[in-house]
Amino acid sequence: MTNTTNQKTAHLISHTHWDREWYMPYEHHHVLLVELMDKLLDTLDRDPEYRYFHLDGQTIIREDYLQVRPDQQERLDRYIREGRIQFGPWYVLQDEFLTSSEANLRNLLIGHRDAKPFGIISKTGYFPDSFGNMGQAPQILEQADIQNAIFGRGVKPTGFNNAVVDAEAYESPYSEMIWRSPDGSEVLGILFANWYCNGMEVPVDPEKARVYWDKNLQEAEKFASTSHLLFMNGCDHQPIQTDLPEALRTASELYPEVKFVHSNFDDYIAAVSQQVPDHLATIEGELRSQHTDGWGTLVNTASARVYLKQLNQQGQTLLEKVAEPLAAMAHVAGVKEYPHHLLTHAWKKLMQNHPHDSICGCSVDEVHREMVTRFAKSQQLAEKLVSQTSQAIAECIDVQNIEAWAEDAVLFTVFNTAGWMRSGIIEKELIVDKSFFPEGPNPQALARKLEEVVLPTYQVIDAEGNIYVAEILDLGVHFGYELPKDRFRQPYMARKVKVIFQAKNVPALGYQTYGLVPVGEKEERQAAGVEFKVEIEANMMENEYLRVRVEQNGAITLLDKRSGTEYHGLNVYENTGDIGNEYVYRQPEGEQALSTKQLKAELRLVEHSPYHAVMESVLRWNIPAGADELFEQEKRYMVPFTERKAQRVQDTVPLKITTTYTLEAGSDMVKVKTEFNNQAKDHRLRALFPSGLVTDYHYADSIFEVAKRPNIPAKEWVNPSNAQHQQAFVYVTDGSTGLMVANKGLNEYEILQENAGSTIAVTLLRASSELGDWGVFDTPEAQCLGPQAVEYAIIPFAGDAAKSGACASAYTYPIPWTTVQLGELAHTYEKEALPVHGMKGGQLKLPLSKQWLDWQAENSTLAFSTLKIAEETGDVIARWFNLSADPADLHVQTGFECVSTYESDVLERVKGSLENNHRTVAGYKIVTHGYELL
Template sequence: MAKKKVFIVSHAHWDREWYMGFEKHHMRLISLMDDLFYLFKHDPDFNSFHLDGQTIILDDYLAVRPEKREELEQYVREGKLKVGPFYILQDDFLISPETNVRNTQYGKKQASEWSQPVPLGYFPDTFGNMGQTAQMMQLSKLDTVAFGRGVTPTGLNNQVGQGKFDSTFSEMWWEGPDKSKVLGILFANWYSNGNEIPVDEDEAKVYWTKKLADAEKFASTPDLLFMNGVDHQPVQMDVTKAIKVANKLFPDYEFIHSNWPDYIKALKADLPKDLSTIEGELTSQATDGWYTLANTASSRVYLKQENTLTERTLENQVEPLLYLGGEATAENQDRLDFAWKMKLRNNPHDSICGCSVDPVHQRMMTRFHGAQQVAEVLSEHALTSFTNSLDTHNFPADSHPFVLINTSGAEKHEDTTVEVEIARAYFKDGAPQAQYDKMVELGKNLPELTVIDAVGEKIAAKITNPHARFNYDLPDRTFREPYMALYVDVDVAATLRPFGWQSFAVIEGAAALDAAVSIDGQTLRNARLAVTLEADGTVTVTDQATGHEYRDAVDFEDVGDMGNEYIFRQSADKLTFTAKDAALSDVAAVQTAAGAQLSYTLTYQLPSRAAASLDYEREAVIDITNRKSVRGSELQPLALHVTLTLAENSNKLAIHVTGDNQLKDHRLRALFNTDLTSETNDSESIFEVVARPNKVGKNWRNPTNPQHQQAFSTVHDDTRGVVVGNFGLNEYEVTPDGSQIAVTFLRCVGEMGDWGYFATPEAQCLGDFHADLSVAFTDGSEAEQLAAYQAARAAQIPVIFGQTGVHAGEKAPSNTYLDIEGDAFAVTATKMSQDHGLIVRGYNMTGESQPLTVLAAGKDAATLADFDGDAIAKPVNSELAPAEIRTYQFK
């Protein structure tokens, strides 16, 4: 009988920053790498070390030990250090689909430059696994994944009652919504099941007797995997001696110090035919619900908002502008890569999840701002090149032309407020004070102004606030040029086609304002919706297309939170405050260029913090499930300033909320009444709109059921639908009957959680906060639902503004750069590639085949491609398959 093989893989799960600040973890990494270099030199039996699936560790080491580059490259090349395929170990759900793709692309590229990436999608500690993992890995030429959460192994002797998220073995097939399949390897006994192997024979006997039995209980083959390491674990220096002891004590097994590629090869050769198949998202749905860690989606919401802002800036501003402006050079690609990598350093799970100590998240904000600054530089240059190429010669010579660019996949007809320069006075022509006074005086005597389009037609606009301020030019090869300028604020109601631009100009004349949305007291009304602010602070919406009235359509709820950065736990008193408990004031309505706005303030009297007993529960590390604290008795005011915006003919109500939070230990959510009964809800996830059950499983004990979202969530049936959009608000919850959607926009806690007590005063999120949401009301049809999905995604993408002059140019004043026929195709990338030309990527938001045509400059793509840029043998105009992710390459 052949011996069973025991594959021992040395590794450390390397959170770059978590319960200590980055540099503290960084210094431990240097020590780990130094120890590895010693082992590589002095222990010929030490096979290799798995660098946790992330190549950024190489950069982190060289940042301190640059003189070790040649030696590091040697060990990677020789296979002593196993690297990739990812750049960082990301959180799946809290970053965009494109960020997930770029993480793999940067990781594979860096690993390939030094050696071969480990052929494994590696998700050891992701807080839930995305449903499209199988398709995404296949598009990255990875057919095997390893993960730690979401599936319960049952073993051959425990198959009774096997559920949807149970697998007989630790090996299984994982199938995505498009029916792609990959081999999944579950860390059934966690990714530390081979940690700290004893060298002492007596200890080793006890250790291996238990460990082998634990692994064999779930293994489908005689190939047993043991991960020798855990979070930030120093390498076991005597592991090869321990392996020799194991081989001596257990002659029926062959213990091998090995690596992932060798283990995968052996495993595939021995796989049985009766593996379980697991489908879709793996988010611990079949557990008691307490440790799904989904509440990390609402921890430190400000991080999620900055992340979304950075993603939208890179994906929907910089990359399209580099294409439009003809600035997608190799030199600018280097700059863009730099910005992307800076942003990606904020996306490991303990970083973007907001579940680390305060110094970690302070540094993250610096990185976000740095990435945004690089993006601004690239955008400004590309936008200037683009606006200079526009043909604006038909505008009056004394006009002030500007262009608006819509890089989203939905038509936009909304208020766009821009700052248009009317005149400037350079410092070289006069003293700064004199130039400033000149601009101020000019502003006092401005004639009435209006906005026209490229054919001379007036456009609805409000032009206000003439103001002077300092500004400057930075020419590429000459010295800076400071000046004072006169500006006006222009609120314009333009209709912008998807992936298109339109030119306008400010000229003298009476401004046009079309009152397409009426204001009647505290009611806004357009052709589709009537929106009324009630006396009790709630909002009623009537959909005039379906005739349905939604009472409590928009509400705001505050409850106590006795939890931590990982898990929400409501206070034991269950105290809950809604808009009906707040004082309503400051109600005002104004007409805008594209519609109307209704603003108001809700002032709550809320407990200032939790009762003092929570301090003890934190310091004593009492488990979340056993906490009994209530909210404190001292009350303080909390004012929510709310603005509702309704545009002409729109079925969507935009909601903007601001406030100054000085309270601790609480959670704020926006509540939306669907007035529907449903068993499921749909939400935008990573490259899919996923259907999730509203009701929890039989083992669930958590009173809440939080979920992740990207741009929207929805409840609908064949007659009506409610689609709630958001910007950087990744946590939502739907009631079991489907009657309400809740979106968290502020959660305030005072500790990190997990394995000890780590105080995080900044996680209380004291100070100013804001939230942007929307709610659309549909007739339930696929057409209106898809349109609302596209609109929610587009609402995250601001219109790009660029001012130009009156001049000839090779580009039309208004046009589209991408034309898509196919309502179900959600575009996630429009970018230039140095190797493959224009890249357009997106996904099918439905589970049905959909017709699709994608044209750039009126031409078909050259080919369809995978994430590596290699061609796929499929016609470019073929139907979009259910849940398909598709990448077009245009020459």
């Protein structure tokens, strides 16, 4: 629609962009937040002309305030209900690329739930300072009935200290645009073209106001496509402007042709929507500032303090891929109620680490120390829930009268909470004998008695009598305890063994039960002639699919036997200096990268069994100890990182890198673990994977999509580095073969063009010493000194990455197995079922193997995302997303009884019925199913 009026309307939206923690620790910011909120409530009480305040799009601000001022809850909540304080839609303002797909949705879902009691929520897709924006945001927002996105970065250069930069490479001529997801979903995008502080500190004095508004009106009109001009009255941690109504009266008198209003996003967006022209630019997919000089994208926060990213990956995976699915399984089985309150608490604790200045690792050291504690708390909650729910299921498995198992067999269940059937090595400690403290004169006597027991020879056998090659290790006697629900704790001493074997074809979203069975010499069926599925010869390992040779420099040559493609020089390490900061990597001018390519490694075979082999490489390397004295001066004087001249010193420190390569039977990947003790400062360590493949594009796992990105940046890009974000993996392919590198919490990569081929470079460590941005803040702990360990996997494939199963392997790779020993010594178990979703109780028996959700995955471009229970309906929620532009068939069979199946959305609402278990999923679509239980 075209603008038909000449009158301008200046919408002033009062806000404060509230980073919970950043250049000060959380509690320092917390004190200021309490002061701000006190003043806000007093102003709203006193001045009816102070109409609105935008609470920065995050509901956690209310929680933080009420921690200290619970006495103010009634006042605060009244203004939220009245709409004078705009609340939501997120729980926190997250970094979109460093938090998982499901974490982004939990953030939106919990924000909506926090706001529900007030009967009002801001439907503003608010991304004020995200360091780039995910390509599927429009689809996610549209599913949540949010038709707009307000953002500050991604399509226009933003300079040092968030300075607004004029450039021709602005991807839209207006601050308004259409933003489209890969699936075709569209929202109205509004860019803070003059940042989110262009209406701060409005003068009351007419003379100062004239100067202020002459400049600011002109700058807003420069980008606006309508007569409605946006002015953000606030900035980072900005105290509220209590005299804003008076300042607006001054402005109205000075500029009678302009209507000045104290506005809110709902009114502003509604007004803009009525006037936007038909020729708005359409921006496709990710907003990553690729048409800029490349210095202000802040992508290198993906490698700042890698340990935080690793802890986050562990926490997210444990919650969304283990705790929630297991709790859902226990719920539908009728053995344990779904713990909504505890899971929400664990998610909130985790998401308190997800704001951009937190998870990005670009805050002062005190902030990140507290984050480690939060990660631990969330993980402890998740671990306890995993233990309780898996045990509740296991105790109801019917193991009576199984011919393959002797009466004294020790039984255990292996849960696969991934969305795909999988095989893998299981390590489980099992109790083979135990005595409670009341059984003996003292714990010492019990321990001695248990130590004297001669353990039989054991085998691992499943219910069908299949024998698994296993390693059984005697762990001796250990203390333990039980916490019964009806009496005091019960301590004991126990004799333990560790069982190591390869489980095969454990059903997706299900379990398989095994027995540790004592056998006599005549009955023992694990003969010396066991077939080895992983063969070794010198420095080579080989299974059905792959041949891996560890070279003298510690790198590997990898043959994909399926396609005949051989990759050389994989996992060479590269080291460079870094004279940037937590936000930005900057290599010293003229420096040549160091490499392990010419080093000689110490090689040895660490383990070999029929089901796996492990080889080790040890590299002894000397690298520069840090940057020179000039670097300290440049930091102290705030010399911009692009102008720094510092170099690394000549003195070196040792860097011993120990790498283990693991190849499992039947596996399509080489697992890599790299350990080192970092004693150097101001540097970056990467692993390089030359593919030899000639291609202009590569693919990176992102939020509900595998994003296609160009290998060479736009012509405007001048930053020598083109590092980018990833979630689970990155790969290159020429259409017939491909090379993928999956990871656990390594979120930064770069595609290098070397020897006419594409090389994947994955950052393992980046050591820096200052926060950067607008001031001088030392961060010595960002140097990440001390022991480090990182894990990743190399996955070659042929054909399409999704259809070949490579993507499924990469998604499954970081998900841990869950194993539970059945009962005290695992005999028979008959538990009374809980009255869950209509069950009346009684003796519940579960089968030895079960799958709760079976979906067609063969030759599919679909990826599984979540299995959980909806809080409001109590229904089962399952979600998938299509990795391809082509439609994909989805056929689902449930392993539980349900009344109906319906289409849901990211807010877990009932949207429309699904008549059968088959549907076609459109290209790049995120689909959520709801299953109403009996």
